[in-house]
Amino acid sequence: MEKGVIAVSAMDAFEKLEKVGEGTYGKVYRAREKATGKIVALKKTRLHEDEEGVPPTTLREISILRMLARDPHIVRLMDVKQGLNKEGRTVLYLVFEYMDTDLKKFIRSFRQSGQNIPSPTIKCLMYQLCKGMAFCHGHGVLHRDLKPHNLLMDRKATAKVPDFGFGNGEQILTLWYRAPEVLLGATHYSTAVDIWSVGCIFAELVTKQAIFAGDSELQQLLHIFRLLGTPNESIWPGVSNLKNWHEYPQWKPLSLSIAVPNLEEAGIDLLSQMLQYEPAKRISAKKAMEHPYFDDLPDKSSL
Structure with a gap:
């Protein structure tokens, strides 16, 4: 043993x-x-x-x-x-x-009080999340089920990624945080599925609402397409070969700042790199840590 x-x-x-x-x-x-x-x-x-x-x-x-x-x-x-x-x-x-709380409860407490989560707090939490994911991905481990409910926090607002769907290979990702390639039936995923989830969590920290809150796989895709535009072969080569691909209504992409109005320009840029359709174009967790959005974060090494 x-x-x-x-x-x-x-x-x-x-x-x-x-x-x-x-x-x-x-x-x-x-x-x-x-x-x-x-x-x-x-x-x-x-x-x-x-x-x-x-x-x-x-x-x-x-x-x-x-x-x-x-x-x-x-x-x-x-x-x-x-x-x-x-x-x-x-x-x-x-x-x-044992961790005291989780990100879902943390976001809910701000929603109930009518206050926004302070920008430096969001930046600090996002940096910690990217750092945790960079460590996992650097060791070849995907999480596949990142969501506010399972990002644990202690009283000092240190965010931690919990265990990795232990013994649970069936249910991949909660719907709202599920990457489009998974929704469209891709059989091979990469670390990019986690980065999509991180992007969704980022937007939710700013607005206190899920950015894509679908109640079925189809609705989830349509929510994504309405904001980011309906993907096609020129934006995402190979998308029409995915198992669940159909002819979808055609939407043009909107600016992310419409969906996440209180986020500074550098944050919108980082979010757009996390929510790229083509998985290979999505920013890595390691690269995300070097993004200018985090430039004014004091003492990153202690986080």
Whole structure:
């Protein structure tokens, strides 16, 4: 068994305080480590019923999480414990650092108070998000499900990217933050799918509303086309060969400053580079960190 996967019942070591979420892969609890009193997030992961022990894919995902946890903008995996559920089946408990809130709640609190999120705060959060994604992408890892709800924050407004759809290869990206190539049925994606999501989150931090809020895959595409113009072969070579491509209504592109009116010019430029149709033309997370939008951010090295 991999080093660090300890065959101790997680419930001997932790006291569950409350359930804080439920993903496709299992439940998440706020819990207290009995030995230290430290508050942690405990993610209970069901293993496939037909497998004996811990499957190699799960061990591989754990080792990826461990490697990524070296970056300060990735939520830290502190430990892994194995236990049995009531039916006697193996469950893994992933022990993560506990974060106080998430970006969705943060945005909602400003929306409810009628205030805008201060521009320096947006800049700081965006830089941290780009930095976290640059680290992941530099290690060949795509997140594929970035959204405000799963970008965690602590009380010092440090944003952290959480774990990577653990054991969940089916549902790729939440609709509102889903890249057009995924909506159009592309079978191969690149790191650019995450950059599209980062762009959508950027716009939402400024306006406090989702920039593309579709309630179906078709509606989602139409929202994107209405703002960015209907794509064609000259803008995005190969688009008409994608599986879900149809003849769509023809819209001309509008200025992004119409959709995101309070964003400074450099921010609009960065956003436009994140929301490029052709994935290869989208700015990388590493390049985004060097964009002039971040020039007046004090002491980037400490972020």
